[in-house]
Amino acid sequence: MKADLVMANDMFASPVHTRSFIETVRKDYFSTPVQALLTLICASVIVYVIWALVRWAFIDSIWSGTPEDCHAAAGACWAVVKDRYRLIMFGLYPYDEQWRSAIACLAVLATVILSCIPYFWSAKRLPVVWVVGYAVFYYLMKGGIFGLSVVLETQWGGLALTTFVFASTVIIGMPLAIVLALLRRSKLPVISALTALFIDGIRSLPLLSILFTAAIVLPYAMPDFLVGDKLYRVIMGAAVFFAVYQAEVIRSGIQSLPAGQEEASIALGLNYWQTVSRIILPQAFRFALPPTINQVVIAFMETSLIVILGFFEITASGNAAFSAGGWNSFYVEVYTFVALIYFVFTYSLSMYGSYLERSLRLMAR
Amino acid sequence: MNNQAAAIEVRSLAKFYGSHQVLHGVSLEVKAGEKIVICGPSGSGKSTLIRCLNKLEDHQGGTIRVLGTELNDDIENINEVRRDVGMVFQHFNLFPHLTVLENCVLAPMLVRKIDRKTAEEQAMAFLQRVKIPQKAKSYPGELSGGQQQRVAIARALCMKPEIMLFDEPTSALDPEMISEVLDVMIELAQGGMTMICVTHEMGFARKVADRVVFMDQGQIVEDGPPAEFFDNPKHERSKLFLSQILGH
Ligand SMILES: Nc1ncnc2c1ncn2[C@@H]1O[C@H](COP(=O)(O)OP(=O)(O)O)[C@@H](O)[C@H]1O
Ligand SMILES: [Mg+2]
Numbered sequence: 001m002k003a004d005l006v007m008a009n010d011m012f013a014s015p016v017h018t019r020s021f022i023e024t025v026r027k028d029y030f031s032t033p034v035q036a037l038l039t040l041i042c043a044s045v046i047v048y049v050i051w052a053l054v055r056w057a058f059i060d061s062i063w064s065g066t067p068e069d070c071h072a073a074a075g076a077c078w079a080v081v082k083d084r085y086r087l088i089m090f091g092l093y094p095y096d097e098q099w100r101s102a103i104a105c106l107a108v109l110a111t112v113i114l115s116c117i118p119y120f121w122s123a124k125r126l127p128v129v130w131v132v133g134y135a136v137f138y139y140l141m142k143g144g145i146f147g148l149s150v151v152l153e154t155q156w157g158g159l160a161l162t163t164f165v166f167a168s169t170v171i172i173g174m175p176l177a178i179v180l181a182l183l184r185r186s187k188l189p190v191i192s193a194l195t196a197l198f199i200d201g202i203r204s205l206p207l208l209s210i211l212f213t214a215a216i217v218l219p220y221a222m223p224d225f226l227v228g229d230k231l232y233r234v235i236m237g238a239a240v241f242f243a244v245y246q247a248e249v250i251r252s253g254i255q256s257l258p259a260g261q262e263e264a265s266i267a268l269g270l271n272y273w274q275t276v277s278r279i280i281l282p283q284a285f286r287f288a289l290p291p292t293i294n295q296v297v298i299a300f301m302e303t304s305l306i307v308i309l310g311f312f313e314i315t316a317s318g319n320a321a322f323s324a325g326g327w328n329s330f331y332v333e334v335y336t337f338v339a340l341i342y343f344v345f346t347y348s349l350s351m352y353g354s355y356l357e358r359s360l361r362l363m364a365r
Numbered sequence: 366m367n368n369q370a371a372a373i374e375v376r377s378l379a380k381f382y383g384s385h386q387v388l389h390g391v392s393l394e395v396k397a398g399e400k401i402v403i404c405g406p407s408g409s410g411k412s413t414l415i416r417c418l419n420k421l422e423d424h425q426g427g428t429i430r431v432l433g434t435e436l437n438d439d440i441e442n443i444n445e446v447r448r449d450v451g452m453v454f455q456h457f458n459l460f461p462h463l464t465v466l467e468n469c470v471l472a473p474m475l476v477r478k479i480d481r482k483t484a485e486e487q488a489m490a491f492l493q494r495v496k497i498p499q500k501a502k503s504y505p506g507e508l509s510g511g512q513q514q515r516v517a518i519a520r521a522l523c524m525k526p527e528i529m530l531f532d533e534p535t536s537a538l539d540p541e542m543i544s545e546v547l548d549v550m551i552e553l554a555q556g557g558m559t560m561i562c563v564t565h566e567m568g569f570a571r572k573v574a575d576r577v578v579f580m581d582q583g584q585i586v587e588d589g590p591p592a593e594f595f596d597n598p599k600h601e602r603s604k605l606f607l608s609q610i611l612g613h
Pocket of ligand 1: 382387405406407408409410411412413414
């Protein structure tokens with residue numbers, strides 16, 4: 001049956017392949033005079049815009065020098081990025097210690113990348129990766145051991161802070177989401193109703209109000225020894241926010257499973273946790289992969305919101321980069337640079353998502 | 366085989382879905398090594414009865430004893446029973462994200478705590494018995510229905526169960542695949558396994574069943590040797606049912 005399908009596919013596919021590129025262009029874009037005209041107009045606009053961009057970014061641009069050099073040139077002023085990249089990447093972290101921030105940032109990235117590799121997807125390996133990654137990050141950033149000078153959380157900033165907030169949000173939020181999704185499916189009506197209330201309650205609040213509550217209101221409501229640094233409270237707030245949305249994503253994934261899967265598992269004698277961890281969740285995550293990647297990308301973007309609470313994450317440090325030293329008029333270049341960094345992250349996440357989807361499709365159904 | 370020991374003892378079983386009663390005082394005794402075929406019209410409660418035997422469904426009245434253990438709310442008891450009772454479903458219910466071999470070693474490793482090497486050797490032996498060892502590394506989605514059902518039987522056998530339950534194992538299969546599954550079941554029966562099969566395969570029933578149990582409207586209407594049931598049904602409802610399934 002499978003072989004037949006493949007053959008049928010080939011039969012349909014072959015005529016498309018024989019249509020040459022030239023033929024395709026003529027048929028699809030030049031079939032009538034009006035269409036040909038439209039094609040030409042659109043093509044020239046596109047070519048013009050690309051050309052203007054290339055000139056601005058590469059040909060007429062200034063790669064190093066002073067603000068005066070930049071004002072004299074017609075193109076982009078990349079000199080501001082060259083001059084200020086340490087501020088953009090590391091924020092207010094002490095200049096001489098910024099190597100620590102750089103390594104710490106790499107440690108978080110390594111933690112995220114390792115968490116993405118199926119080999120580490122076990123209840124034994126993932127926690128090891130996370131604890132090691134976090135310990136490296138925390139002690140490098142904060143110092144106070146091995147002769148490293150102490151740098152308080154308020155001085156952390158730039159890309160290291162952004163990646164740390166992002167990774168923590170997802171790594172705390174994902175297990176929480178799983179727990180919430182399972183509780184909401186509980187057979188005990190009280191538990192499922194309370195969980196549903198919690199999830200829907202948090203989902204009805206904007207993220208900003210949750211972050212404000214975590215940063216500013218919570219310290220009044222909690223005993224002092226529990227308060228901790230504002231940074232960790234904000235991360236907890238973001239993680240809870242991530243978790244309630246992700247819990248619904250996971251729950252919808254669980255609901256896509258045929259009922260027979262859970263039955264077959266318990267009929268074999270597997271207990272609840274074995275059934276959940278070996279049968280239900282692996283399949284639920286396969287069904288829920290696209291929206292999960294979506295949630296993770298959103299969580300990354302939303303790290304920029306913490307700037308409002310006085311954190312110097314990468315957007316804020318970007319702002320600071322052009323507001324002094326005569327670079328004021330070159331914010332476009334700085335924002336382009338910051339946007340490029342965001343793009344690299346979110347695009348990698350999306351690529352990873354579609355890679356996973358493809359490799360998982362190969363092995364199921 | 367010790368023919369005196371009761372593998373399963375069901376006494377006046379009552380089962381409700383909400384306020385709707387689907388089993389009305391069902392009593393059934395199955396001795397070790399016995400092969401029972403359960404048949405009856407659709408909706409008569411066959412699946413419900415067989416699913417109560419490993420507590421996939423809770424019952425509201427009567428008692429069920431399986432291998433000497435009474436099924437109650439004690440989760441330890443239930444898990445013990447489930448370990449020793451294999452089940453094969455109409456829709457196979459293989460785990461699609463695991464290979465055939467992984468499907469077969471999962472429960473022995475997690476539940477029986479057998480090491481992977483032993484579990485895999487044993488799984489290969491059972492896959493051999495259901496004549497599908499060459500597919501060990503395939504995923505269920507790459508197999509035909511008949512092949513999937515044979516893997517499902519091997520998966521259940523890997524737990525070395527004392528009792529096997531089958532709920533219409535061939536009714537989701539294309540006709541040409543039915544016999545490959547029935548052949549495996551016949552071999553299993555000849556090996557002495559205690560079996561309870563919900564099926565309308567009357568050829569199979571005649572060949573291997575010690576008793577045929579006919580159910581209608583949540584009750585056991587007739588319970589006797591296959592020859593008696595097929596050639597000389599006592600109740601009107603049995604006669605009607607037989608004429609319907611043998612009629613075409
Ligand atoms: N999950 C359920 N909820 C409510 N009613 C059910 C459920 N499962 C089965 N029933 C009802 O119980 C009766 C017996 O069903 P079942 O045991 O599946 O019959 P059979 O397997 O003999 O066709 C039917 O009337 C069916 O509608
Ligand atoms: Mg049924």
